[in-house]
Amino acid sequence: MPTDFAVAAAPTLAPDTLALWRRAYLLMHTAAEMAALYEEQKTVASRYVHATARGHEAVQLAAAFLLTGADYATPYYRDDALLLGLGLRPYELMLQLLAKRDDPFSGGRTYYSHPSLRRPGVPVIPHQSSATGMQAIPATGMAQAIQYLESFELGVLNSELEGDAQQKPTQNSELKTQNSPQNSLVLCSIGDGAMTEGEVAEALQMAILHRLPIVYLVQDNDWGISATGREMRVMDAYEFAAGFPGLLRLRVDGADFLSSYKGLEEAFAHVRQRGGPALVHAKCPLLGHHTSGVRREWYRGDNLLEHQTNDPLPRLHRRLLHAGATEADLSALAAQARATVRQDWAEALAAPDPDPATFADHEFAPPAVLAEAGERAPAGADKVLMVDAALHAVDDILQEFPEALFYGQDVGGELGGVFREAALLAKKYGDRRVFNTPIQEAYIVGSTAGMAAVGAKPIVEIQFADYIWPALNQLVEELSKSCYLSMGKFPVQALIRVPIGAYGGGGPYHSGSIESTLLTIRGIKVVYPSNAADMKGLLRAAFLDPNPVIMLEHKGLYWSKVSGTEEAKTVEPAAGYVIPLGRAAIAQAADADKLRQGGTCVVITYGMGVHWARTASRQHPGLVEILDLRTLNPLDWDGVQAAVRRHGKALVLTEEPLLNSFAESLAGRIQTNCFLDLDAPVATLGAANLPAIALNVELEKQMLPSAEKVGVALAKLLAY
Numbered sequence: 241m242p243t244d245f246a247v248a249a250a251p252t253l254a255p256d257t258l259a260l261w262r263r264a265y266l267l268m269h270t271a272a273e274m275a276a277l278y279e280e281q282k283t284v285a286s287r288y289v290h291a292t293a294r295g296h297e298a299v300q301l302a303a304a305f306l307l308t309g310a311d312y313a314t315p316y317y318r319d320d321a322l323l324l325g326l327g328l329r330p331y332e333l334m335l336q337l338l339a340k341r342d343d344p345f346s347g348g349r350t351y352y353s354h355p356s357l358r359r360p361g362v363p364v365i366p367h368q369s370s371a372t373g374m375q376a377i378p379a380t381g382m383a384q385a386i387q388y389l390e391s392f393e394l395g396v397l398n399s400e401l402e403g404d405a406q407q408k409p410t411q412n413s414e415l416k417t418q419n420s421p422q423n424s425l426v427l428c429s430i431g432d433g434a435m436t437e438g439e440v441a442e443a444l445q446m447a448i449l450h451r452l453p454i455v456y457l458v459q460d461n462d463w464g465i466s467a468t469g470r471e472m473r474v475m476d477a478y479e480f481a482a483g484f485p486g487l488l489r490l491r492v493d494g495a496d497f498l499s500s501y502k503g504l505e506e507a508f509a510h511v512r513q514r515g516g517p518a519l520v521h522a523k524c525p526l527l528g529h530h531t532s533g534v535r536r537e538w539y540r541g542d543n544l545l546e547h548q549t550n551d552p553l554p555r556l557h558r559r560l561l562h563a564g565a566t567e568a569d570l571s572a573l574a575a576q577a578r579a580t581v582r583q584d585w586a587e588a589l590a591a592p593d594p595d596p597a598t599f600a601d602h603e604f605a606p607p608a609v610l611a612e613a614g615e616r617a618p619a620g621a622d623k624v625l626m627v628d629a630a631l632h633a634v635d636d637i638l639q640e641f642p643e644a645l646f647y648g649q650d651v652g653g654e655l656g657g658v659f660r661e662a663a664l665l666a667k668k669y670g671d672r673r674v675f676n677t678p679i680q681e682a683y684i685v686g687s688t689a690g691m692a693a694v695g696a697k698p699i700v701e702i703q704f705a706d707y708i709w710p711a712l713n714q715l716v717e718e719l720s721k722s723c724y725l726s727m728g729k730f731p732v733q734a735l736i737r738v739p740i741g742a743y744g745g746g747g748p749y750h751s752g753s754i755e756s757t758l759l760t761i762r763g764i765k766v767v768y769p770s771n772a773a774d775m776k777g778l779l780r781a782a783f784l785d786p787n788p789v790i791m792l793e794h795k796g797l798y799w800s801k802v803s804g805t806e807e808a809k810t811v812e813p814a815a816g817y818v819i820p821l822g823r824a825a826i827a828q829a830a831d832a833d834k835l836r837q838g839g840t841c842v843v844i845t846y847g848m849g850v851h852w853a854r855t856a857s858r859q860h861p862g863l864v865e866i867l868d869l870r871t872l873n874p875l876d877w878d879g880v881q882a883a884v885r886r887h888g889k890a891l892v893l894t895e896e897p898l899l900n901s902f903a904e905s906l907a908g909r910i911q912t913n914c915f916l917d918l919d920a921p922v923a924t925l926g927a928a929n930l931p932a933i934a935l936n937v938e939l940e941k942q943m944l945p946s947a948e949k950v951g952v953a954l955a956k957l958l959a960y
Contacts, residue, residue, distance in 0.1 A: 373437030381690025433464030494522030648701030686714030831862030898926030
């Protein structure tokens with residue numbers, strides 16, 4: 241049995257310390273009573289899967305007691321004791337357990353102990369998924385945003401400041417040298433098994449590299465569902481952390497409240513003093529089931545008895561007795577916990593279920609830009625390349641919004657991006673605002689969720705579309721679901737720039753088109769401009785949108801060097817010009833007389849397709865309208881239908897391989913909804929259905945659409 245203390249004279253505790261221990265004891269009993277009740281009522285309580293904190297309560301409560309309303313936290317799915325320690329009622333957790341309407345986190349949409357909360361006096365808790373290890377990157381992004389905002393006179397936007405009442409940063413803020421008086425920090429709670437995830441290493445690298453204010457609390461119960469530690473790892477998290485110089489690491493007895501509190505107190509002080517990040521490894525017993533759906537009796541055996549000898553509740557009970565508490569006092573606290581849990585359970589059972597009519601609410605936060613505004617073609621303005629229009633748009637944003645920052649691979653320093661799309665921005669704004677990251681696509685994308693939760697406004701870049709795949713974990717699980725599962729409390733304002741497309745021998749890893757994959761991810765927006773003016777207007781709208789927006793930027797249009805793309809270069813709009821997302825544009829109209837006579841068609845396309853179609857349409861003067869979608873999600877479906885009905889014939893054109901693509905899906909949707917208006921089947925054209933773009937330029941030409949291929953398709957469609 242663990243030794244909690246010397247059995248000599250009883251210590252004399254300060255009143256506030258004794259009160260803290262008594263509160264821990266009450267809440268530890270509360271968590272234990274909840275777990276016992278859920279087991280007793282498992283027919284009802286296990287309708288939806290849940291996990292409880294049994295065995296982990298001591299370290300979770302210690303962490304909760306050290307957090308403040310100026311802090312940020314990412315609890316794990318076993319952290320219900322931590323939530324109790326932050327002041328949440330059992331009733332509130334039970335509402336989530338039962339997927340009730342008034343669940344304060346998600347309104348019945350997500351699992352038990354998956355909080356997302358903005359409440360005065362409580363740390364901000366953004367949405368996070370159940371995926372193991374995923375929380376490390378958004379949590380580290382929060383710490384990076386805290387550090388960034390502290391470096392300016394912006395303040396950290398925390399739970400004390402709600403919604404529109406949050407302080408708006410002033411323009412042209414000056415750097416300040418002192419820390420924020422709150423010295424906010426982030427607590428990232430994580431399991432030891434999750435520490436083996438590669439994304440955790442990405443987070444640790446960035447935290448140490450930038451000396452970020454974050455504490456990683458690793459709760460190690462030596463199990464990962466049914467796999468033991470010896471099956472999953474060659475070292476525990478404390479040993480693993482030794483490979484990260486600059487990371488304060490501590491071991492605590494996670495089953496002992498005093499050991500946990502003292503260790504976490506040291507870690508918190510280190511981080512609040514801005515000494516860099518800290519990792520606290522807490523060894524804990526696992527006394528409950530992995531989850532209600534994976535029961536302990538199926539695989540634990542004698543191991544459970546061994547863990548039960550280290551139960552934190554009797555250990556704290558003995559400590560309190562040794563400090564002078566009486567059995568009667570402690571029995572009264574236990575009875576209070578039991579009565580609270582039973583009463584709250586009765587209330588939660590009687591609470592209403594969600595209104596089914598609200599099932600689709602909060603897919604996106606309301607857009608910030610509703611109408612085109614500003615000067616698209618100012619008098620006397622010069623024409624500009626697409627790459628420069630993007631550069632100028634980002635420059636304008638960084639000047640206007642001091643909470644904005646721009647980062648990714650090679651966008652900082654002297655280079656300013658491999659396409660020079662960020663040229664000189666780092667010199668102009670400094671490496672706190674425009675900076676390089678390691679080769680960490682997951683961190684680049686996932687950190688934006690944390691940045692947005694704190695109040696920073698990130699613009700990030702994936703170097704090539706072909707390299708976005710490591711970021712999909714974060715994009716799907718953390719960014720896309722956050723607004724919906726938090727009932728709109730945590731939309732992720734993030735602009736993700738992605739150079740895309742093929743031209744001139746880019747080869748298999750620098751030429752891919754990925755929009756169809758992205759468009760299967762609900763909860764993100766996808767924008768794809770075809771010219772400089774649209775680039776500038778859409779980029780600003782994407783930045784201002786409170787949701788995750790991916791900006792696909794065709795590399796072959798950046799400089800208008802590809803034959804037929806000269807019209808991608810346009811007069812540069814004025815600063816502040818903006819185009820609402822979800823509005824298609826008629827890039828080329830058909831001749832009005834020929835339209836009245838019939839026999840015209842529309843090409844529905846985007847990006848490079850606009851230029852292929854324009855070149856091809858010269859073979860059919862006046863007969864071809866080109867509808868540039870500009871935004872793929874949200875799609876201007878009304879604009880698409882109107883164009884189809886104007887002409888009765890449509891070609892959907894894409895650079896992607898055609899099979900199972902967005903283009904085919906759109907063609908099918910047109911066929912279904914506009915069938916009576918069609919004079920011909922909806923035609924489609926895309927790249928060959930092959931896994932990669934070949935390096936040889938002649939092979940590339942065979943694979944991709946072209947103006948010539950579009951011309952053939954148009955001739956066939958018009959003759960139908």
